[in-house]
Amino acid sequence: MSLFRPTIDSLRAYTPGRQPAAGARVIKLNTNENPYPPSPSAVEALRALDPDQLRRYPHPFGDEFRRAAASVLGVDPTWVLAGNGSDDLLTLLVRATAGPGRPVVYPTPTYVLYRTLAAIQDAPVVEVPFDTDFALPVDRLAAAAGALTFVANPNSPSGTVASHERLSALANALDGVLVVDEAYAAFAEEDALALLETHPNLVILRTLSKSHALAGLRLGYAIAHPTLLEGLAKVKDSYNVGAVAASVGSAAILDTAHTATTVARIQRNRAQLTEALQRLGCRVWPSQANFVLVRPPHGDAARVHRELERQGILVRYFDEPALVEVLRITVGTRAEQQTLIAALDAILGPLDSA
Numbered sequence: 149m150s151l152f153r154p155t156i157d158s159l160r161a162y163t164p165g166r167q168p169a170a171g172a173r174v175i176k177l178n179t180n181e182n183p184y185p186p187s188p189s190a191v192e193a194l195r196a197l198d199p200d201q202l203r204r205y206p207h208p209f210g211d212e213f214r215r216a217a218a219s220v221l222g223v224d225p226t227w228v229l230a231g232n233g234s235d236d237l238l239t240l241l242v243r244a245t246a247g248p249g250r251p252v253v254y255p256t257p258t259y260v261l262y263r264t265l266a267a268i269q270d271a272p273v274v275e276v277p278f279d280t281d282f283a284l285p286v287d288r289l290a291a292a293a294g295a296l297t298f299v300a301n302p303n304s305p306s307g308t309v310a311s312h313e314r315l316s317a318l319a320n321a322l323d324g325v326l327v328v329d330e331a332y333a334a335f336a337e338e339d340a341l342a343l344l345e346t347h348p349n350l351v352i353l354r355t356l357s358k359s360h361a362l363a364g365l366r367l368g369y370a371i372a373h374p375t376l377l378e379g380l381a382k383v384k385d386s387y388n389v390g391a392v393a394a395s396v397g398s399a400a401i402l403d404t405a406h407t408a409t410t411v412a413r414i415q416r417n418r419a420q421l422t423e424a425l426q427r428l429g430c431r432v433w434p435s436q437a438n439f440v441l442v443r444p445p446h447g448d449a450a451r452v453h454r455e456l457e458r459q460g461i462l463v464r465y466f467d468e469p470a471l472v473e474v475l476r477i478t479v480g481t482r483a484e485q486q487t488l489i490a491a492l493d494a495i496l497g498p499l500d501s502a
């Protein structure tokens with residue numbers, strides 16, 4: 149007899165991108181980390197941490213961070229719930245709203261963790277393929293009548309975005325909760341914050357992992373109507389934000405000038421990377437995130453991925469039927485991108501009409 153529920157026995161666990169040991173000599177463009185350092189104020193907050201904060205339990209809601217985030221967003225702190233990365237908030241959302249007879253719905257291809265979390269909760273899953281060029285299939289998503297609907301915006305792995313109008317139409321059409329996962333919104337032209345006031349079933353998720361260069365800290369937050377967040381808080385761990393994360397994260401989110409500078413740099417690098425890849429004959433989808441989705445000239449993404457890895461350059465290849473011909477490449481520093489492009493140039497060989 150198994151020690152586990154049948155669901156867990158048959159579960160295909162989520163596989164994160166490869167994380168080589170610290171100090172390994174690789175160019176890491178596979179998990180959408182920020183290539184630049186976090187805010188100096190955040191590093192200073194880490195150094196200045198009072199050891200007594202380690203001895204004691206933290207505030208159960210990471211209140212220092214909650215207040216800092218709320219002040220930057222211009223909302224009341226009751227509209228913010230912090231978590232151990234936005235993955236933690238995704239877990240809370242599924243735990244609180246989905247289950248047998250209460251479906252989880254999302255467009256595909258997208259962030260694979262949505263599927264895993266729904267499966268753990270024994271919730272039915274409705275996967276709705278994106279329309280051509282990753283346009284959001286609003287009507288078909290609404291028709292699936294999810295208890296919980298996820299839209300990553302910008303989407304991963306495509307980097308493409310859905311407009312306010314489409315997100316608003318979807319929120320209006322749904323009886324359940326709509327989550328707009330804005331892990332990458334800092335790199336985009338707009339975000340969905342303004343929709344919160346008029347859509348009580350909308351939750352926006354943000355993270356400090358990408359725009360704030362703090363993936364190792366594990367800190368994310370949800371923004372939504374306080375009534376909705378109260379429901380989520382019922383199912384969270386008692387102390388889901390550590391004292392270190394609350395303190396360092398507060399300093400980071402308050403340093404809006406540093407974030408703006410870093411984001412602008414990444415946007416410029418993204419444009420340069422897109423152009424260089426196109427010159428090599430790759431198809432590159434228009435991205436508003438800190439990565440690009442790329443189809444090498446012959447669609448032999450698996451081979452290109454392997455060859456790059458052999459040279460110590462990590463990019464993301466997804467073993468998913470819809471994605472066999474593409475790679476997701478994180479925007480890096482200019483130097484990292486130059487090395488990548490030189491390697492790709494050699495791997496792809498002379499340009500032909502493929």
Ligand SMILES: Cc1ncc(COP(=O)(O)O)c(C=O)c1O
Pocket residue numbers: 179180232233234235236259300304329331354355356357363367368
């Ligand atoms: C769409 C999306 N949502 C959420 C996350 C998780 O981010 P965090 O580091 O905050 O858990 C990721 C991370 O890659 C992501 O791509």
